[in-house]
Amino acid sequence: MRRVAVLAVLLGLAVTGCAAVPTSGPVRKGGDVRLERADVAVPFIATPPQPGATAEEVVLGFLRASADFRSDHRVARLHLAPSARQLWRTGASTTVYDQAQAPLAVVAAGATVAVRGAEVARIDAEGSYRRTPSEVEVTRSFTMARVDGEWRIASLEDGLLLSLVDVQESFRQVSLYFLSPSLNTLVPDTVLLPELPGLSTRLMSRLLRGPTATVRGGVVTAFPQGTELEVQSVPIRDGLVTVRLDETALSGGDDARNQMAAQIVWTVKQLGPEVERVRITAGGRDLVASGVPAEQPRNSWAAFDPNGLTGVPSVYVVRDGRVARIIEARFEPVAGGAGSGSISLRSPAVSLDEGRVAVVSADGKGMYVGRLAADVPFERVATGGDLGPPSWDPLGNLWSVDRAGGTVSVLAAGATESVAVEVGKLPGGPVTQLALSRDGARVALVTGTGKAARLLVATLRGVDQLGTEPPVAGQVPAVSVQAAREVLPDLRGVRDVAWADAQTLAVLGSRGGASVEPLYTSTDGYQVEAVQAEADLTALAAAPPVGTQISPLVVETADGQLQQFTSGRVWVRLGQGSDPAYPG
Amino acid sequence: MRAWHRSISLWRRSLQLRVVTTTTVFSLIVIMVLGNVLITRVRDGLLVDKRQASLAEASTGSRTSQEAIDSADRSEVGVYDRLVPDLVRQLSKGGRAEGSKDVVLLRGPDVSAPEAPLGRSSAGADVAAVPPDALRARVQEQAGQHWTYGEVVRDQGRTVPVIIVGSPVQVPGFGTYELYFVFPLDKEQDTLGLVRRALLLAAFGLVVLVAGIAWLVTRQVVTPVRMAARIAERLSAGRLEERMRVRGEDDLARLAASFNRMATSLQHQIRQLEDLSRVQRRFVSDVSHELRTPLTTVRMAADVLHEARGGFDPAVERSAEILQTQLDRFESLLADLLEISRYDAGAALLDAEPTDLVGIARHVIEALEPLADARGSVLELASPDGPCVAEVDSRRIERILRNLVVNAIEHGEGQPVTVRVESDDDAVAVAVRDHGVGLEPADVSMVFNRFWRADPARARTTGGTGLGLSIALEDAHLHAGWLQVWGSPGDGCQFRVTLPRRQGEELSGSPIPLEPLDSARRRAAVRAGEPYRRVGAPGGVDA
Structure with a gap:
């Protein structure tokens, strides 16, 4: 009898002991994670200042490097003295000069370098492009200082000064689509955005931020107040754009969801013909009205076409x-x-x-x-x-x-x-x-x-x-x-x-x-x-x-x-x- | 120890206990083994499912992360500082797999820029501590996905088993980061626990069921068997009319019926035999009686012839003598037959009163001295100084002793015959020792049979009728005493009568050992210095 009891206890232990969930083990190989990384195309990669460059060269290099928008003009800031690096605000406005009308004149006088060019347009903080009246001259003066024996810009005006060619090279004209007050037609709001990897993200965050002053007051947006991207990234893979909004976007009804979807689809499909479908989530869930596929094709929401025509016009x-x-x-x-x-x-x-x-x-x-x-x-x-x-x-x-x-x-x-x-x-x-x-x-x-x-x-x-x-x-x-x-x-x-x-x-x-x-x-x-x-x-x-x-x-x-x-x-x-x- | 012995004896005695216990133990073993196998299979199934789901989800998550990182707005500074926490939080929320998971993004060893985004964990715990070093090393040196089992401490200090899946992620401008997904296995653990509890419950129920079934089945079998045993005991005790109860028509009912038929048949045959033996005894008794009258007549005629034998010619004289002796023999035979038929008929009565056995022995010796002298034997009496008193029927005891002494003289071959009387508190014993041819061990049990002879070829010329020892045995039994014999070829015999001192008491031993102290074997053993060896005897214990 005692032997039997011992046996039973041992077996019971075996039952409870052997079949537990493991808490350690060897490292094993999982599946292959195929990271198809998009070719990161940066339109223009600026070079840092050359050692021994003159003050004029540093200024010209700085102006050229200003067209490199990566990491808030990180390369351009290398042309600045450390004291000025953090002070320089680039977002205020961009002044565009045209070298074709008048070549940029650079005048060095002591520790100051002045440049002069023919201004053709300004791009405001919101990215709206606006032609300036003809015959306007833009001048900028840069105070130079030597930092570790090299010329650097010690003080300068906020904002960018870019040539028209640079603007054309490093910006892309895109439209943010908002709704007409009647809510049944989209209205484009045209802006210039730096053409960089992550343009999709910037485009979406700009759309969420609302219309520019150009159309503000005449358009509305379907996004509830305070809607943000859940993750500051809008990836495109295999033709699918995934827009992840936060939960705020869920507060709208079916109509609002349709309108949001129309705004997003029309906006992101400008990124190129590779955009085939758009998936919109809010707070992790698909943000679609009933009867709308989760992955919306790029030609969805034709009814919101801002061109307003249904047939071939006579x-x-x-x-x-x-x-x-x-x-x-x-x-x-x-x-x-x-x-x-x-x-x-x-x-x-x-x-x-x-x-x-x-x-x-x-x-x-x-x-x-x-x-x-x-x-x-x-x-x-x-x-x-x-x-x-x-x-x-x-x-x-x-x-x-x-x-x-x-x-x-x-x-x-x-x-x-x-x-x-x-x-x-x-x-x-x-x-x-x-x-x-x-x-x-x-x-x-x-x-x-x-x-x-x-x-x-x-x-x-x-x-x-x-x-x-x-x-x-x-x-x-x-x-x-x-x-x-x-x-x-x-x-x-x-x-x-x-x-x-x-x-x-x-x-x-x-x-x-x-x-x-x-x-x-x-x-x-x-x-x-x-x-x-x-x-x-x-x-x-x-x-x-x-x-x-x-x-x-x-x-x-x-x-x-x-x-x-x-x-x-x-x-x-x-x-x-x-x-x-x-x-x- | 006492309980142990009791349970051991219970175990030996109870078939039912044995069957129930063995059935229970074996079913327990089978159920345990099966349960273990089952639970292992369940666990493996759960883990494989979870692992596949986790690996797939981690794979999707890694891809999503890489895409998100690649698609981050590169024009801003510090974009990853905002993206990474959002990404980690979003990854930990999303996904198809049930339950929550944690996501940990760690700086790889080649990330050194101070402005590079820091490691992040959705759990908020110490980020670097979660993935084991072995996994980190593998992720750092080899592309692709790697996983291992581990455990993490959750809130309230509870440890949770987890699967940790890691893969590298490239952050442009900063280098390689490591992305780990920590999938808790607590649901699987809970499921397994549930299954285990259910299995244990089922196993317990099953064991109880099996034990109960075994108990019921054996009870159904054992109860009639026990009843049969009880009935058989009663039958053997002579209550031949006892029968088993027959219920239903099953195998056990047939067994009971057969048992009853057997008992009936036995009872019938025993009755027949009893009747037969009664008839025979009656016949013997009647024959003996009937023979008496003619024998008396013959006797008187023979006496006349014997008296007158002097005037006969020698041949006729011889015949008259032979007639006389054979008539003596015939008479004593007839007397013995009558005596034994009285025993057989149960008619023998004990007329017990305190008697000194030494006196009886002496008296018998004295009476048989002439016979002993004729055989050349010497009769010796060995007795204690005082008397050895017991409640006995002196006539019967005398007859026993006479029979034994006559027997000893007859087989004593002229050697001395010793009669020995001893007593203790409970019993009195008389032993008669001769030094004749002795007995073969096989013959010891036959000695008391009626008309039995050690050597069939030996003519019954001398001595008794062949019924003396049988009558002696019956006399001893009538006193609730023992009559036993020891014999060894060439070493003579010893007959021992043991009688209780008081009638109605049971004997537990004898004052005289059955094997005489002067036997050849004992003497040899004493010579060789061997320890005293006990000799088994049927129905008696040596003192």
């Missing part, structure tokens, strides 16, 4: 006082009153859904709106002295300008009375022409007349108030034009402007006294492209490409002919006509 022109549509090089009068020729018309504007048309009577005293359908009469909706071409926004609001008084007004969708838009004082004088961006948040304005006419871009504020009951009975909703800025300070004699796409304007004007020619310019004037014209042009129409279909630039020549600039970069005659317009 070109509408005026021929023989009627509004006609060009279909395969044939002129076809539109159905309804605008195509009937009952009144002589000019300046047609077709709504974005191509359902309605607004025209101005040939004398400019009345504005009529009708449907693009048979047997629907025109209605006169506004009168004025000399009405300019009207413009539709995606909500169906009709914007117009009376050149006689320089007043801008908007006829809200479904309303009968126009509302005056507060414009304020603009450079160049009163507004003579306007064109609403197809996202409805911004407006391109022409101020002044004749050779003095300038091009401005501004943000609209209060558009979401239109068509709703005013907060106080009888009070007129305050719609205003804000943050108007000249796109190209050297552009004058602007004759017409149209939105080629959400970031690009097509404008007819002359730069620096040259002849009038069509130009494509980004809304911040950073990218400008001129199109060689064959004739004197008076009006133009532009629209964004839809899918692969390019919407060609259509112009009106001074002798009343219409031409289009094909994708083969040649001008093709369309025939007699005037006032070309794409929807919008």
Whole structure:
């Protein structure tokens, strides 16, 4: 019996002892961790100052090295005396000079080195690029000191001084996408960001930080206040961008999640064609509304397209006082009153859904709106002295300008009375022409007349108030034009402007006294492209490409002919006509 | 010690205990071994699953970390100082595997820049202490993933077994860092504990069940067996009418039925035998009685012839003498037969009163002196000085002694015959020693059989009837005494009668050893200086 008990105890010990979870053991090899490291492409790698360099060389080396943005200009700071290294603030603003206009002049006088160049633009702390008026000179002086026998910069102004070439080399123009106040369209906010590894991270953190002053007030963001990246890194692998937001982003509803997703997808897909899908998490969980895949393809959220077009747009022109549509090089009068020729018309504007048309009577005293359908009469909706071409926004609001008084007004969708838009004082004088961006948040304005006419871009504020009951009975909703800025300070004699796409304007004007020619310019004037014209042009129409279909630039020549600039970069005659317009 | 002996004797006696114990022990062993195997398998399964999940998760985590580090905004300074804690926290939160895990990022040996991000741990514990040195060394010298088992001290000082998976991570501008994932195995431990407890419970239940089943089964078998044993004991005690109870129709019921049939058959045969023997005894008794009357007549005629033998011619005279002696013999034979048939019939009665056995012995010796003289033997009496008194039937005792002494004279071959009387507190013994041919050991048990002869060829010319020793034995038994014989070929015999001093007492020993002190073997042993050796005797113990 005792033996049996001992045996049982031993076996019991065996049962409890042998099968425990181990707490030590040999080191063994696990699986292979394949770290596919992206080739870290740094556009420009600066060199530290050479030993024995002169003060001028150190300053020039410093200016060159300023284009190396890695680790907050670590290399550039090597050109500074240790005392100045921590004091130099680079983020304030960047002044851009153009060596092509005037080579940088370096003057050394004792312990001071001064540089002088032709300033062309400034990039503010937010990354917004803004052209400076022509003929502005930038000077910087650097106090030099010897540190361990080498020349170093002992004091300098905050901010960067970069040549235009450096800017083009080390910055990338990207858009941060925000929402129009109606929340159904994205609005690009164009900024310049240093092109470095980690651009995806910077882009996302900038998106979360909110819009720049350029569009602030005219756009909203879907991200709840205080949303941050959970991890300060937005990796891209195998075409998948993973955006990890913190839990704050979870507070929005389904609509907010969709809008956040649209903002993110549209923003990060600019990083390149390698971006195929975007995955958004918040607090570790997928941030998707119901019915949306966790990994969203890059072409998701097309409904939020800031270009606002759904189909391939037609070109509408005026021929023989009627509004006609060009279909395969044939002129076809539109159905309804605008195509009937009952009144002589000019300046047609077709709504974005191509359902309605607004025209101005040939004398400019009345504005009529009708449907693009048979047997629907025109209605006169506004009168004025000399009405300019009207413009539709995606909500169906009709914007117009009376050149006689320089007043801008908007006829809200479904309303009968126009509302005056507060414009304020603009450079160049009163507004003579306007064109609403197809996202409805911004407006391109022409101020002044004749050779003095300038091009401005501004943000609209209060558009979401239109068509709703005013907060106080009888009070007129305050719609205003804000943050108007000249796109190209050297552009004058602007004759017409149209939105080629959400970031690009097509404008007819002359730069620096040259002849009038069509130009494509980004809304911040950073990218400008001129199109060689064959004739004197008076009006133009532009629209964004839809899918692969390019919407060609259509112009009106001074002798009343219409031409289009094909994708083969040649001008093709369309025939007699005037006032070309794409929807919008 | 007492309890030990008691349990040992219980173990020996109880079949049921043995069966239940062995069954329990063996099932316990089997269950333990099986349980051990099972729990080891469960553990291995759990660990393999967890390990695979952990390695996969760590692999994903390492990749994610590397990507995150590579994708960090390089334009800012100190970006990793912010990224690394976030990353470590995020890695420790995310993942598919159940339960929490800890993530530890450590500076590799080649990281020396003072502004390089510091090591980080999601647990907040002493970061460098978590991964074992062996694992760190391996991660530092070899790319890829490495893992080991370990344990960490959690809150409340509880140690938790863990899997630690490590792999290197490159931090641009600073060098190689080591990223460790610490996956706790406490869930697996808990599961294992649960399984173990469940198994132990099941094992306990099973053992109890097996023991109970064994107990029940053996009880079902043992109870009838015990009953059979009890009944058999009663049968052997003479209660032939006892029977087993038959219940049901199973094997045991058949056993009981067979047992009962056997008992019935035995009872029947025993009754038959008893009847037969009663008939025989009656027959012997009747024959003896019936023979008496003619014998008396024959006797009287023979006496007449004997008286008148002087006038016969010698041949006839011889015949008359022979007739006379054979009639004497016939008469005593008939008397013995009657006596023994009385014993057989249970009719013998003991008429006991305190008697001095020495006196009886002396009396018998005196009476047999003539016979001894005729045989050339000398009769000797060895007795204590005083009397040896016991409650006996003096007539029967005298007959015993006479039979024994006559027997000794007959087989004594002229050697002296010693009658020895001894007594102690409880018993009185008389031993008759001769120095004749002795007895073969095989014959010792036969001596008291009726009409038995040591040498069948020997003519029954002399001596008794062949019933003397049988009657002596019956007489001794009637006194609750012993009659035993010792014999050795060539060394003579010794018959010993032992009688209790008081009737109704049981004998426990005899004052006289069964083997005489002057036997050849004892003398030889004493000569050789050998220790005194006891000789076993049936039914008696040497004093």
